[in-house]
Amino acid sequence: MEVDFIKGLEKALEHLPKQGAFLTVKDQDRINTMTIGWGSVGFMWQKPVFMALVRKSRYTYQLIDHADSFTVSIPYEKEMKKALTICGTISGRDRDKCKEAGISFIPSIAVGSPVIADCRQYYECKIVYKQEMNPEMLMPQIQKAMYADNDYHTLYFGEIVACYEK
Numbered sequence: 001m002e003v004d005f006i007k008g009l010e011k012a013l014e015h016l017p018k019q020g021a022f023l024t025v026k027d028q029d030r031i032n033t034m035t036i037g038w039g040s041v042g043f044m045w046q047k048p049v050f051m052a053l054v055r056k057s058r059y060t061y062q063l064i065d066h067a068d069s070f071t072v073s074i075p076y077e078k079e080m081k082k083a084l085t086i087c088g089t090i091s092g093r094d095r096d097k098c099k100e101a102g103i104s105f106i107p108s109i110a111v112g113s114p115v116i117a118d119c120r121q122y123y124e125c126k127i128v129y130k131q132e133m134n135p136e137m138l139m140p141q142i143q144k145a146m147y148a149d150n151d152y153h154t155l156y157f158g159e160i161v162a163c164y165e166k
Contacts, residue, residue, distance in 0.1 A: 020084045022073040023052055024105070026113040027063040031105060033098065033116060034060045035088030039072065041123075041160075048160040050125050053153035059093035061154065069111035069126050070158055073119035080118065110162040121165050125158025 024033040040051040050072060054061045064070055075084070083101035090097040098104070105114035111124045133152040135143065 019075070019078070019081060020088065021075070022084070022087060022103075022116045022119065023054070023060065024071045024073060024113050024116060025060055025063040025067050026069075027067045030063055031114060032060050032063050032092040033073075033087055033103070033105075034058060034092075035084045036072070044157065045128070045159075047128070048163075049128070050123050050158050050160055052125075052156045052158065054156065055151050055153050057151050059091050062093075064127075064156060065130075065154070067113065067127065069108075069113045069124070070156065071108055071111065071113045071115045071125065072123040073116035074121040074123075075116075075118070076120040108162070109164070119166065122163065123158075123160050124162035126161050127156055128159045129157040131155045131157075 020035045020037045021039070022033045023036045024031065034054075036052060038053050042049060042051075052070060052072065054064055080103075083103050086097055086101035087103070090100065092098070104117045106117045108115050108122070108124045111126055113124075115122045115124070132154050135147065135150070135152060138147070
């Protein structure tokens with residue numbers, strides 16, 4: 001079901017900071033999902049864009065850096081809280097966290113990366129730009145609070161090519 005972009009954005013902004021969402025990437029035959037609590041949605045280059053941040057230390061980074069798309073699956077219900085916790089604390093590099101979290105993938109509509117079944121809202125994004133963070137441009141307070149270990153994010157800008165609710 002296609003969703004009005006503005007209404008979808010309002011729901012995403014309501015749920016993302018409260019409980020998080022799943023960022024999923026497929027690179028060739030490898031698929032991984034991770035929990036995100038940060039992101040930005042807006043308009044750039046005359047396109048609706050979701051900007052996702054991924055640290056280089058994450059297994060997801062190995063995939064997204066070579067992929068052409070990503071998806072964001074947002075659960076509305078608290079029953080996915082356990083799955084979000086598992087996907088935010090266990091690396092897919094070491095274990096089958098999707099099996100442990102009891103989640104499954106379903107094909108997306110418009111991109112190669114799948115979405116998470118049983119979520120309520122989906123963003124399918126085609127990567128149009130990526131940028132490594134420049135620590136020299138970061139405010140000292142943020143540097144100290146978020147990057148004391150120097151594990152910086154790469155920013156991935158994805159054109160939202162499909163946005164829908166289940």
